[in-house]
Amino acid sequence: GNSVTQMEGPVTLSEEAFLTINCTYTATGYPSLFWYVQYPGEGLQLLLKATKADDKGSNKGFEATYRKETTSFHLEKGSVQVSDSAVYFCAPRDAGKSTFGDGTTLTVKP
Amino acid sequence: GAVVSQHPSRVICKSGTSVKIECRSLDFQATTMFWYRQFPKQSLMLMATSNEGSKATYEQGVEKDKFLINHASLTLSTLTVTSAHPEDSSFYICSALYRTEAFFGQGTRLTVV
Numbered sequence: 001g002n003s004v005t006q007m008e009g010p011v012t013l014s015e016e017a018f019l020t021i022n023c024t025y026t027a028t029g030y031p032s033l034f035w036y037v038q039y040p041g042e043g044l045q046l047l048l049k050a051t052k053a054d055d056k057g058s059n060k061g062f063e064a065t066y067r068k069e070t071t072s073f074h075l076e077k078g079s080v081q082v083s084d085s086a087v088y089f090c091a092p093r094d095a096g097k098s099t100f101g102d103g104t105t106l107t108v109k110p
Numbered sequence: 111g112a113v114v115s116q117h118p119s120r121v122i123c124k125s126g127t128s129v130k131i132e133c134r135s136l137d138f139q140a141t142t143m144f145w146y147r148q149f150p151k152q153s154l155m156l157m158a159t160s161n162e163g164s165k166a167t168y169e170q171g172v173e174k175d176k177f178l179i180n181h182a183s184l185t186l187s188t189l190t191v192t193s194a195h196p197e198d199s200s201f202y203i204c205s206a207l208y209r210t211e212a213f214f215g216q217g218t219r220l221t222v223v
Contacts, residue, residue: 044154097159
C-alpha cells in the first residue's frame with residue numbers, strides 16, 4: 001500500500017517567514033497528491049492538489065510541485081501569516097483512498 | 111464545489127450505548143464513501159470503504175461488528191459505533207467521491223463517558 005513520510009513538527013515561525021513542510025511518499029501506482037489543512041476543532045479542508053508529474057498546486061500563497069523522480073510533494077509558502085497556524089497533512093490518493101501523513105503542526109507568531 | 115455534510119458534529123454518549131453518524135453528499139451522488147478515524151494529535155486512519163448497495167470493505171484491524179456501515183442510498187452513508195466504550199472516543203471523518211475528487215465532511219467528535 002501507499003505510505004507517507006511528513007516532516008515532523010511542531011513548526012514555529014514568525015510572521016512573514018518562509019515555510020517548507022517536506023513530504024515524501026511511496027506508492028504502488030501513480031497517485032494524485034494533496035495537501036489538507038485542519039484548523040483547531042475543525043475537519044479537513046483541501047489546500048491544494050496535483051494530479052500528474054511536474055504539476056504545481058497552489059492556493060492562498062501555498063505551493064507544492066509533484067516530483068515523481070523524488071516521490072515528493074513539499075509544501076511551501078513565501079510569507080506565512082498568523083492565520084496559517086493549523087495542522088497540515090500530506091495525502092496521496094489512489095483509487096479514491098487517501099493515505100495521510102502524520103500531520104505537521106504549524107504555529108505562526110506575530 | 112461539492113458539499114459533504116456530517117451529522118452530528120459532536121456527540122457525547124454513555125458507555126455501552128450505540129451512536130450513529132451520518133455522512134451526506136448534498137449536491138451530488140456518491141457511490142463510494144470513506145470513513146476515517148483520527149485520534150488526538152494523530153493522523154487520519156482509513157477505517158472502511160462504503161459502497162452504495164453493497165457491503166462495506168473494512169481495513170485490517172477494524173472490527174466490522176463494532177463499526178457498522180450502511181450505504182443505503184447514493185447520498186447517505188452511516189457509521190454506527192455499537193456498544194461504545196471510552197476508547198472509541200475519537201474524531202470520525204467521512205469523505206465522498208465525486209468524479210475524481212474526494213470531498214470531506216466536517217467531522218464528528220465522539221466522546222464516550
